[in-house]
Amino acid sequence: MIDLHYWPTPNGHKITLFLEEAGLPYTIHPVNIGAGNQFKPAFLAISPNNKMPAIVDHAPADGGAPLSVFESGAILVYLADKTGQFFSKELRQRTVISEWLFWQMGGLGPMLGQNHHFALYAPEKIPYAIDRYRKETHRLYGVLEKRLTDHAFLGGADYSIADMASYPWTLNWKNQGIDLNDFPNLARWQEAIGARPATARALAKAETIRK
Template identity: 70%
Template sequence: MIELHYWPTPNGHKITLFLEESGLPYTIKPVNIGKGEQFEPAFLKLSPNNRMPAIVDLEPAGGGEPISVFESGAILQYLAEKTGRFIPKDLRGRTTVMQWVFWQVGGLGPMLGQNHHFNRYAPEKIPYAIDRYMRETHRLYGVLDKRLDGRHFIAGSDYTIADMAAYPWIVPYENQGMTLDDFPHLKRWFEHIRERAATRRAYAIADTIEGRTDLRTDEEARRHLFGR
């Protein structure tokens, strides 16, 4: 059983995508980041960087005490290794998948996150910052589009954790000022993943989580997310 400490953000969606695809049994423990629950001592024991998601594997391979994992990329890798799914077993295939996972966690996510912040949430519109992160978003979309030319998925013919890592960050493309028509290979990939049954189930979970707020108007949430 996996205990998922979760809030419906792109990084949270990565993990529900995997869990719904794999069929691993899991329970959700909501972490309301707009109320500051990511700073509570119990959660910080699992995720010392006060970021969700985090998991606790109550039944780790080989038995023993539960194992907790924080950072979404590390969680995807852990779950892939636990199940033997969505990551190749051969060295070359595994290396390909993991380098694209790291590309997402080191580049795509942080840069698109800054795009969201300066375009939608920053109290002051700073043209330089908006332009910088819009341009970088466009560049990264282009990198992914080129990678997907001639490939069904990021690593090749199989759906892997590289796709699960990247897809949730493309979902809000309109809020990032992007149009998928500019990136035909990415658009084809995006629409294919969106129609997967597990993807639909994963995103339906978000609708069951109470307490979501609009960061553009909720001052308490903005204080917890941007002021600490």
């Protein structure tokens, strides 16, 4: 059994996408980031950077004590290695998937997060910041579009943890100032992932938590 400490954000969705695809049993423990739950000592014990998601695996592969993992990218790699799914064991394919996973962690997520902050949530509207992060968002969408021109998924022909990492961040494209008509290959990729039953189940759980 896996305990998932979660809130319905793009980073949280990454993990429910994987767990639903893999069919691993898990229990969601909501971490209401608006209420400051991420700063509680019990949560900090497993996620010292006070960010969700985090997991506790009560049946790790080494047969030892429960194992906690924080950082969404690290969790995806851990779960992929645990299950042998969505992350190739072949050197070159694994490297490509890793490249796109780290690209999301270091670029797409942080930059789109800044876009959301300055455009939607900042108490003061700063035109320079809004313009800067919207332009960078557009550039990053262009990187995705180019990659998906001749690849079904980010890692190649098969759905992988790289797609699970990036897909949730592109769902809010309207508020990011993006016209999806400019990115037809990305739109096709979005539609393909959205049509997966596991995706529907993961996003339905998000709605349940929001309510």
